[in-house]
Amino acid sequence: MDNHETPIESIELELPPPPVPVANYVPVRQVGNLAFTAGQTPTRGGLLTISGKLGRDVSIEEGQEASALAVLNCLSALQQHLGSLDRIKSIVSLTGYVASAEGFGQQPAVINGASLVLEKAFGEKGRHARAAVGVAELPGQAPVEISLIVEV
Amino acid sequence: MDNHETPIESIELELPPPPVPVANYVPVRQVGNLAFTAGQTPTRGGLLTISGKLGRDVSIEEGQEASALAVLNCLSALQQHLGSLDRIKSIVSLTGYVASAEGFGQQPAVINGASLVLEKAFGEKGRHARAAVGVAELPGQAPVEISLIVEV
């Protein structure tokens, strides 16, 4: 199937392996009932599945899939930290960074790929506050990076 | 009066109607005594009042007014969520994203439009920690986007 024809709803909620930090930080830090994830990009096994900028190299549909994978990496890190995603009471906030070529203004559509994963996985308690912004560059030319704050 | 002659102090603290999310997220999420807003742009009735980049299309004065309107949208969302802005004990932090053309480095001046609104509305308890950064692009070519964390 052509990637462009894959509705975002069909993305399987199969968690990738927990992401391993490539530098001196940790995937999740918790204080009280708030857990903060590191920013995650669309990687599997430490390798980006896609790179480039929205509005030039990467289509909106590809960007949605990339943001879905990035947030699944956040969830995988949370699962490893918490033992189970069932311990998540709500998704509080999501910050979504989209590598954006000149003139690209559809960051909300791209980051909605991640928001839909959270809604599918957690229902009403998965509905979060969100900022979606267009940045110049992301690590390794990733198209998107996503971080979460969750209530546990 | 020419917009450029409008001192930022004259901006009325009249809240716009609560912003309606255009995708699968919510305007405010609260955990305990912390409320997190979604990122807001300078919209009224869902439409941007201004677009373009600072340092190219949008003057600093226009950017200050845009950041004032963006933070008023955050406050409008908080009022809808909390019932009254009187329930806000302090503004904790503000993240301000400024769509910036090559070489534009006056993000603090632009975002100060929002900070002054908060100081005017809340006095000492409105004084917040703040990050102001220059991004490549924002949703719909908005010049600024602002999110808040507040104590309730």
Next chain:
Amino acid sequence: MDNHETPIESIELELPPPPVPVANYVPVRQVGNLAFTAGQTPTRGGLLTISGKLGRDVSIEEGQEASALAVLNCLSALQQHLGSLDRIKSIVSLTGYVASAEGFGQQPAVINGASLVLEKAFGEKGRHARAAVGVAELPGQAPVEISLIVEV
């Protein structure tokens, strides 16, 4: 010694004077046991020690030193707010913005300069969740900007 030969580990943990906000915000806001810092750039005495973009004007080594100084400014602000850095129980999260020229994707290497400072200063409790992103421009053409959330 050539700056480029200075290993990051050799950076002294001497705190610069507390940064003074140049606009209507504060360096630190605390709610309960969470303290939020303003975004800090590599300044001493209010002046940037370096400016420009990574991938064009600023080397990775210079960027690491800049991010180390920026996070030391965060720590200096926290020391002023808390009275002593000994009151910090853990570093929760770090957001690192890197002014990035077209095609620069090594934001994690740059921001690791700040992460290593935190690890050196706080050991295990200094290990934090982290997002590193590449932005278009930063205040005064700073190469990096860093904000922290810490547990007190």
